Amino acid sequence: MGYHFTDLTRACHDDWRAYIEHDFVRNLGTGTLDDGAFRHYLQQDYLFLIHFARAYALAAYKSRTLADLRQAHEGLKAIVDVELGLHVGYCREWGISEEQLATLPEARATMAYTRYVLDTGNRGDLLDLHVALAPCLVGYGEIANWLNTQVFTVRGEANPYDAWIAMYESEEFQAAMHAELAWLDARLADVTPARFDELCAVFRDATRLEIDFWQMGLDRSL
Numbered sequence: 468m469g470y471h472f473t474d475l476t477r478a479c480h481d482d483w484r485a486y487i488e489h490d491f492v493r494n495l496g497t498g499t500l501d502d503g504a505f506r507h508y509l510q511q512d513y514l515f516l517i518h519f520a521r522a523y524a525l526a527a528y529k530s531r532t533l534a535d536l537r538q539a540h541e542g543l544k545a546i547v548d549v550e551l552g553l554h555v556g557y558c559r560e561w562g563i564s565e566e567q568l569a570t571l572p573e574a575r576a577t578m579a580y581t582r583y584v585l586d587t588g589n590r591g592d593l594l595d596l597h598v599a600l601a602p603c604l605v606g607y608g609e610i611a612n613w614l615n616t617q618v619f620t621v622r623g624e625a626n627p628y629d630a631w632i633a634m635y636e637s638e639e640f641q642a643a644m645h646a647e648l649a650w651l652d653a654r655l656a657d658v659t660p661a662r663f664d665e666l667c668a669v670f671r672d673a674t675r676l677e678i679d680f681w682q683m684g685l686d687r688s689l
């Protein structure tokens with residue numbers, strides 16, 4: 468016993484690498500991603516973030532301690548006050564207006580992923596919910612760091628997606644990722660092997676749904 472977050476990524480190694488190193492991510496790094504694909508992704512990510520905020524509200528509801536309640540509140544505030552605001556501004560730079568965002572059709576991949584997270588949280592406890600959310604928060608932080616270690620990655624003005632990488636490598640986002648890792652490591656330390664297997668299944672499902680989310684962007688599918 469005495470599990471850590473890294474035991475989840477180790478147990479789901481192939482899916483985790485397929486998510487972190489997806490072609491969508493590689494093309495963001497090289498700057499060669501089709502801009503229609505990126506725009507489609509940005510639009511769907513707006514819808515994703517709205518449900519992501521709802522998941523933090525669910526985390527507040529599922530909290531048993533003031534510390535957990537405060538953490539859920541911080542997460543909800545970060546998404547609503549910071550990330551969604553930045554996202555709307557970023558979409559505007561890519562030619563997507565707020566009116567357009569308000570009337571978007573939701574892609575099946577967005578529905579599947581966000582509703583999976585909410586259902587997992589409803590069915591289970593706070594740890595299930597956090598494990599379902601981990602590929603989002605930890606994954607995007609890891610993706611930015613992975614891109615920065617790859618020789619093919621282009622940074623600065625030569626890459627139209629530089630601001631995207633910068634957002635997820637930012638101190639703020641990386642700090643949120645590390646806080647989440649610390650919370651998960653503390654909770655995973657005393658789960659049983661049977662419980663760990665359950666959590667692994669949740670982590671794997673959420674990771675596979677992140678892979679589908681990238682693919683939805685590349686394919687521009689609804």
Ligand SMILES: Cc1ncc(CO)c(N)n1
Nearest residue numbers: 512515602603604607680
């Ligand atoms: C699909 C998806 N996963 C993770 C993040 C990171 O918050 C995001 N913005 N979108």
